[in-house]
Amino acid sequence: NAGVMQNPRHLVRRRGQEARLRCSPMKGHSHVYWYRQLPEEGLKFMVYLQKENIIDESGMPKERFSAEFPKEGPSILRIQQVVRGDSAAYFCASSQDSNTEAFFGQGTRLTVV
Amino acid sequence: RKEVEQDPGPFNVPEGATVAFNCTYSNSASQSFFWYRQDCRKEPKLLMSVYSSGNEDGRFTAQLNRASQYISLLIRDSKLSDSATYLCVVPDSGNTPLVFGKGTRLSVIA
Numbered sequence: 001n002a003g004v005m006q007n008p009r010h011l012v013r014r015r016g017q018e019a020r021l022r023c024s025p026m027k028g029h030s031h032v033y034w035y036r037q038l039p040e041e042g043l044k045f046m047v048y049l050q051k052e053n054i055i056d057e058s059g060m061p062k063e064r065f066s067a068e069f070p071k072e073g074p075s076i077l078r079i080q081q082v083v084r085g086d087s088a089a090y091f092c093a094s095s096q097d098s099n100t101e102a103f104f105g106q107g108t109r110l111t112v113v
Numbered sequence: 114r115k116e117v118e119q120d121p122g123p124f125n126v127p128e129g130a131t132v133a134f135n136c137t138y139s140n141s142a143s144q145s146f147f148w149y150r151q152d153c154r155k156e157p158k159l160l161m162s163v164y165s166s167g168n169e170d171g172r173f174t175a176q177l178n179r180a181s182q183y184i185s186l187l188i189r190d191s192k193l194s195d196s197a198t199y200l201c202v203v204p205d206s207g208n209t210p211l212v213f214g215k216g217t218r219l220s221v222i223a
Contacts, residue, residue: 033211035213041215042200042213042214042215042216043157043200043213045212045213089154091157093211095211098204098205098211099144099145100145100204101147101159101162102147102159102202102211103159104156104157104158105156106155106156107155107156
């Protein structure tokens with residue numbers, strides 16, 4: 001049973017470009033969470049999705065950031081017109097339901113130059 | 114949003130020591146609790162799940178105090194490899210996400 005898969009592991013973008021981060025949850029998991037982590041800081045919740053639905057996006061910036069979890073395929077976190085402050089590690093986690101253990105992917109490290 | 118509070122540390126302990134961390138939570142309806150471990154520049158990994166009063170796995174013991182609304186993690190006979198940040202997670206009810214504490218940093222020193 002493959003774990004949570006995130007890709008790419010490392011992503012470099014120039015200011016103004018778009019970044020697309022992908023997350024394939026564990027088999028049988030329909031709940032996906034995205035977190036952002038800056039160096040030496042804690043995990044900051046961004047968005048919580050179930051298949052085809054955004055349940056809670058209260059942690060996501062109102063502009064430039066969007067997320068989806070389509071019926072088929074991975075969850076996508078999209079950052080448009082990236083700025084240097086978007087540089088961070090972005091972790092995805094998945095769970096079977098909202099009260100069970102979540103398992104994390106290895107993260108995508110985004111660097112904006 | 115319901116909050117989870119942890120002592121950030123750092124806790125610097127010698128090898129072989131026993132160390133305990135607490136995590137307080139505000140949602141009295143929470144039924145399950147998790148401890149994760151995160152190494153530098155790595156993803157968090159599930160360490161222990163707590164569904165009732167507590168759980169024990171080798172040198173690690175997690176205990177739940179519902180009356181005071183905190184969970185604790187006890188590490189006995191600390192090893193150098195235990196050095197990491199320990200994150201407490203309290204799933205909220207309803208349509209809210211997993212809430213992470215900011216973590217407690219542990220350094221085990223030779």
